[in-house]
Amino acid sequence: MDAQTFNARVATPTTRLVGAMAIVSLAWVVIGGLFITPKDVDQGDAVRIMYVHVPTAWVAYLAFIVTAVASACWLLSRKHSMGFDRVAGASAEVGVVFMAMTLLSGSLWGRITWGTYWAWDPRLTTTSFLLVTYIGYLAVRGLGGSLEQRARRSAVIALLAVLEIPLVHFSVLMWRSLHQKASVLSGDGDIKMDGSMLTTLLVGVIGFTMTFAWLVLHRQRVLAMQDAMQMTQLDAALRERADESKGLK
Amino acid sequence: MSTQLSLGRVARAVAAKDLRIEMRSRVVVNQVFPFAGLVMVMFAFALDNDDVLTRVAGGLVWLATLFSLIVIIQRSFAVDTADGALEAQRVAGLDPAGIFVGKALAVMVQLVTLEIMLFVAAVVLYRVQLHADGAVLLVTCVLSATAGLSLVGTLYGGLTAGSRGRETLLPLLMLPVVAPVLIGATRATESAFTSGGAAVSDGWPWVGVLVVFAAVFGLGGILSFGSLIEE
Numbered sequence: 406m407d408a409q410t411f412n413a414r415v416a417t418p419t420t421r422l423v424g425a426m427a428i429v430s431l432a433w434v435v436i437g438g439l440f441i442t443p444k445d446v447d448q449g450d451a452v453r454i455m456y457v458h459v460p461t462a463w464v465a466y467l468a469f470i471v472t473a474v475a476s477a478c479w480l481l482s483r484k485h486s487m488g489f490d491r492v493a494g495a496s497a498e499v500g501v502v503f504m505a506m507t508l509l510s511g512s513l514w515g516r517i518t519w520g521t522y523w524a525w526d527p528r529l530t531t532t533s534f535l536l537v538t539y540i541g542y543l544a545v546r547g548l549g550g551s552l553e554q555r556a557r558r559s560a561v562i563a564l565l566a567v568l569e570i571p572l573v574h575f576s577v578l579m580w581r582s583l584h585q586k587a588s589v590l591s592g593d594g595d596i597k598m599d600g601s602m603l604t605t606l607l608v609g610v611i612g613f614t615m616t617f618a619w620l621v622l623h624r625q626r627v628l629a630m631q632d633a634m635q636m637t638q639l640d641a642a643l644r645e646r647a648d649e650s651k652g653l654k
Numbered sequence: 655m656s657t658q659l660s661l662g663r664v665a666r667a668v669a670a671k672d673l674r675i676e677m678r679s680r681v682v683v684n685q686v687f688p689f690a691g692l693v694m695v696m697f698a699f700a701l702d703n704d705d706v707l708t709r710v711a712g713g714l715v716w717l718a719t720l721f722s723l724i725v726i727i728q729r730s731f732a733v734d735t736a737d738g739a740l741e742a743q744r745v746a747g748l749d750p751a752g753i754f755v756g757k758a759l760a761v762m763v764q765l766v767t768l769e770i771m772l773f774v775a776a777v778v779l780y781r782v783q784l785h786a787d788g789a790v791l792l793v794t795c796v797l798s799a800t801a802g803l804s805l806v807g808t809l810y811g812g813l814t815a816g817s818r819g820r821e822t823l824l825p826l827l828m829l830p831v832v833a834p835v836l837i838g839a840t841r842a843t844e845s846a847f848t849s850g851g852a853a854v855s856d857g858w859p860w861v862g863v864l865v866v867f868a869a870v871f872g873l874g875g876i877l878s879f880g881s882l883i884e885e
Contacts, residue, residue, distance in 0.1 A: 576837045
């Protein structure tokens, strides 16, 4: 692909639409989450962290799934289209940010409601392992080499992570169930939720998902440009060497 | 040569080669084994309580094993990448899955030897007690856990082998993956030692986890090792 084919303006009607939807729904979450929804009977204002915490957790896991699926598509597709690889990479980068936000907002919420920043709950532990695995995945992407090498290595790493995470989750689950009868998080499931709270949470999930889509769309386009630039520079360097050797003759 | 060597023959040859190099160079025996012993002593300094040491002995043995695993894996691939031997093996047409299994086998032999030493150290330094029924559990646990550790270590070692700066990436990639082994092997070992009031029978479900782990990553490694070492 030639670098000149890229337009300087990277937005398209699709990304603009996604971006606008993200802004509108996030604005709704801010207003609904901070002002309209009632306080929780037990948690008071602390429950408002939920409107950020739950959507970011959802997006983080979604990002991980997108990376895994895009990696599998790259490996299985006959053409090995680099688009799959770039979507996998972009999604992982955004996923790391959202996963860190999930852990941060979760531990602040935990401090207020459980009295502790951290509990060795299977869900928490698995999420933190997912974060570390993702960071490792991004490090593998940064190892250098050809685009093909980067794509192949990182795709395998992403799929190995799919093997790893259920094993980590299951072993932590088994570990905790043997040592600690009731988990701090259990019992949260049957909380009765006010209608406006549920709506705000739902809009939050939609808004953060739109933000994720917007970020990934733009990020993979930037990655495409970086890749194209790398190729152009390589071509230029090759031409230069060729010219040099012509001059010598 | 037209006939392709079978996976088993490649694995045996590669494992024999790695172990022969170790027999002649004695790098793991002379450097990694003392390092692991040192770690065991350092744990005692850090925890500074006989009862606590006895209680957590199983976990400390496996932590020392994990630290040593990092060094052993780096060594295992250092001998192959130094002279481009890994590429030579690929160019020679060896099945990458065979190379993977062979290197993992060699690592496993070295690790099991190391673990025997560490468990003796735990009995001597940390005053743990081992009974006959616990010993059966312990041996099964050591074999299944070490298989998983060697397979994962070789898999990620293959990825990080080679050019500069990648060695530092190995622990970051490998340690999160082997976390289930640390949990499972530690619980099973505590049961074998009956430390903290654990019963020997509590340990067997964990051995099941360790076996599943080794099987999953053994299969994953056989399928993907070729892609990872390809340059």
